Amino acid sequence: MHPQPHVFDVTTEGFEAEVIQQSMQRPVLIDFWATWCGPCQTLGPLLEKLAAEYNGAFVLGKVDVDKEQQVGAAFQIRSVPTVFLMYQGQIIDGFPGVIPENQLREFLTRNNITPAPQTSEDLGEVAAVELTPAEQVAAARAAVAAEPDKDELKLDLALALLKTGASSEASALIDALPANLSTDDRAVRARARLDFAAALADAPAPVVLDARIADDDKDLAARHLRGVQHLLAGEDEAALEQFIAMLAADRSFADGLPRKALIDAFRVIEDEDLVSRYRRRMSSILF
Structure with missing residues (x-):
């Protein structure tokens, strides 16, 4: 998990949940970079600074093209840095190379992205919305560890696991639920989703x-x-x-x-x- 808020490292396995799914709710800026790329070391911090300043108006996904070659190939990346802006599952804008901060701000403004205000009353709600599927699993695991006797928390964990594709662990948790929870609507739907998951082998x-x-x-x-x-x-x-x-x-x-x-x-x-x-x-x- 990336240490900065609103910034995350993109992986091939997590692309669907972390990029496509997030883009249905808000813009995702995708930064294709490499450790050996000098200009990337200039652009990356600028993008991360703006992601923090804009406070969730967009999120920044960073793709190390050496580690995640499949993602780079899918976007036909020929050079780094290259930046794409995705919204509602579609690439809507982008640019190659490094551009100065004022042009980055103009790029965001052109795409109707403005800094999001942060108020104390909606911090909890924003935090919940921003959890990626992987973060939801981590939070559910922590809840189960804190209260291992609460079976409903294990159902929450199973549902979170299904979103990340971890169907085997989710199935084991659902099978172990007590009778009163095994007929819960969420458990019934989860089993049906597991049937779908079998098609993805x-x-x-x-x-x-x-x-x-x-x-x-x-x-x-x-x-x-x-x-x-x-x-x-x-x-x-x-x-x-x-x-x-x-x-x-x-x-x-x-x-x-x-x-x-x-x-x-x-x-x-x-x-x-x-x-x-x-x-x-x-x-x-x-x-």
């Missing part, structure tokens, strides 16, 4: 699947895996969009997998309005 990383879909929007196998990844990360609408796209492209694909994926997703998503909206879309395609 040996699945490519999210960035790889995104590239496949960008190259061929009829790659329904990639869409299915990407949809499952979205669902397990708590990105319910993004998951349903992939499954709906599959249904629209070929309802008979893999023995009716698009329809089955949608119906199974409807069972585990808690947002009733969202489910109703996509049920109507599914019906309009089928009938």
Whole structure:
């Protein structure tokens, strides 16, 4: 975990949760850098300074291109430093090389990013929103360690683990729940999500699947895996969009997998309005 607030180190495994998922809520500035790159040592501290000053109006994800070559390849990085701005899952702006602080501020302003105020009354709420899936797991582990007899805390940990892809540990925790909690709605939905997780054995990383879909929007196998990844990360609408796209492209694909994926997703998503909206879309395609 990066020591500075609003700054984190990007990994291939955490890209979906830490970059894509966060970008659905607020802009994510992605700094591609390397330890041997002199200009990177100039730009990096400037970006971190602004991330602290802007107080969560955007977050800064740092990609060491030597350690995370798959992420660099997905973004076709040819030189460092290179900076991209992502919002709602899409790259909306960026620049190569080093630019001075005043131009960095102009870049942020051009993209409607202004410093966020920090008040004492919303500090707790902001802290909760800013927890990454990995941080949620760490917090849940600490809670379980502090009160190991509270089984509901173990369910909280299992749900947090599911967001990071740690399905084996989550499954063990859920299986060990007492009877009164094993029928809890959250536990039932968690088991259903575990069924989805089984489909992800040996699945490519999210960035790889995104590239496949960008190259061929009829790659329904990639869409299915990407949809499952979205669902397990708590990105319910993004998951349903992939499954709906599959249904629209070929309802008979893999023995009716698009329809089955949608119906199974409807069972585990808690947002009733969202489910109703996509049920109507599914019906309009089928009938």
